[in-house]
Amino acid sequence: MNCSHIVAVYFSPTHTSRRIAREVARGTGLGLLAEIDLTCEAGCDPIALPKDALILLAAPVYGGRVSPTALERLARLRGQGQAAVAVVVYGNRDYEDALLELSDRAKDWGLTPVAAGAFIGEHSYSRPSLPVAEGRPDEDDLKRCRDFAAAVMEKLHRCGSLEQACDFPVKGSRPYKALKPSTPQAPITLPEKCLRCGSCLKHCPTQAIFRAEDGSMDTDKGRCIKCCTCVKGCPAQARVFDTPFSEFLHTHFSARREPEFFL
Template sequence: MEMILRKGESNTGMRLFQIYFSPTGGTKKIVDFMSRSWDCEKVEINLSNSLEDFSEYEFGENDVCMVAAPVFGGRVPMLVTSNIRKLKGNGAKAVLIAVYGNRAYEDALLELKNTAALAGFCCIAGVAAVAQHSIMNQFAAGRPDLRDEEELLDFSEKIKGITGENTVGAELWVPGNDPYKEYKVVPVIPKTGEECNQCGLCAEECPAGAIPKENPMLTEPEMCISCMRCVVICPQKARYADEGLVEMMSKRLGEVCSVRKENELFLLDFAEE
């Protein structure tokens, strides 16, 4: 925690904070691509760490924070918005990144913006980016790819170009509706196969605390957010999503998810003098 800016301390140099929730790795890849060209001190903050006290993090006006989250059913998972609200922005510049699996991001980017603003951040840019779907892996397979990488690096350069601008009177517009759409996703509760050796890694890494440490073969349905973290990290490949349910979802979303969606950038609109 030595990187935290505490009250009374000064921050004279720019720092880039990579603040992300990335249960299956796609969101972190996007953040890594966009951070690559920033020549400054970089600090990672993993919003999925259930043991972290995010209220201890304070930022300064010279800091730039990439705040990234996956899109679940057109919204940001409540666990993520709850953790973002605990941060103390103190006027730090925020780059909002909503990562979706090639269907639609709907109200997620606006929700990220509003949540970050309430936490005291100055929102200067929004990015909607595509990564491989966390449940239906055939959609956006392999993304972000080289084409995405080039585009995201270009976005990053444009964002860097406005970080020194005076933001007074400027407003960031991103698409979305307020009130947001109802948070409604098909619950895909991972199952556990006989390969499980009860190592407990899934229980330790579950951001929602839905897997009991005393019996990691179980999953609490009312707590699970279907993030697929346990499926991705299981060393024994013993965790999996119900194939029948995934097939049903794939058929329903096949048409809308099969056409390649493009990444989008939204920049702060500076008022004319």
């Protein structure tokens, strides 16, 4: 069973899912036909996927499930039965049902999952004083990406059909873990540090940040998904998200976890 190219599709506010997706794609040895970044793309037009390509899907885990915003955007995909690889990236706590969920949803989008992997990225709530998976994915993680990609390609070459390749277990439970209601919260802007450059506004995946009448940066708490890309990417360190969950994660989930593969 052969695929001539790979298409990487991802939602990645803090770029960890993007890094993982790119490294897995590179590790397959296939030509990267397209990279579809849905992070700031909130359109509704269907996205047709090329027939002869291997489709790589990558998304972050929020509370043991795939990010709802990621699922909304990935639902635009229109497959034609292509082989697909599902990848989730979590912040060192647990991915719970997210990988199974993404694999299941891939079928709804017309794809045929043949492998799945869970990787670790720096937690959105990590900060220098309370690090959680700081700096991940690191070089060891990227090597594991390549190992995973090689295993996927070996499986595809070994299997004579998609029907054979799609028969594999994925960790998780159905029904999926219930999503807890999200409390409206958002990072704040420190006015004494803010350069009013608009970088946070430009990179917010849900357009939750806006410029107030006085030119300062404000945030719609109802739209914010607490991805913290504005915090991690602010050139002046003027965006801050103060949550007690940072200390909880640092205390209980600092021990290094490793990627897991299912083929």
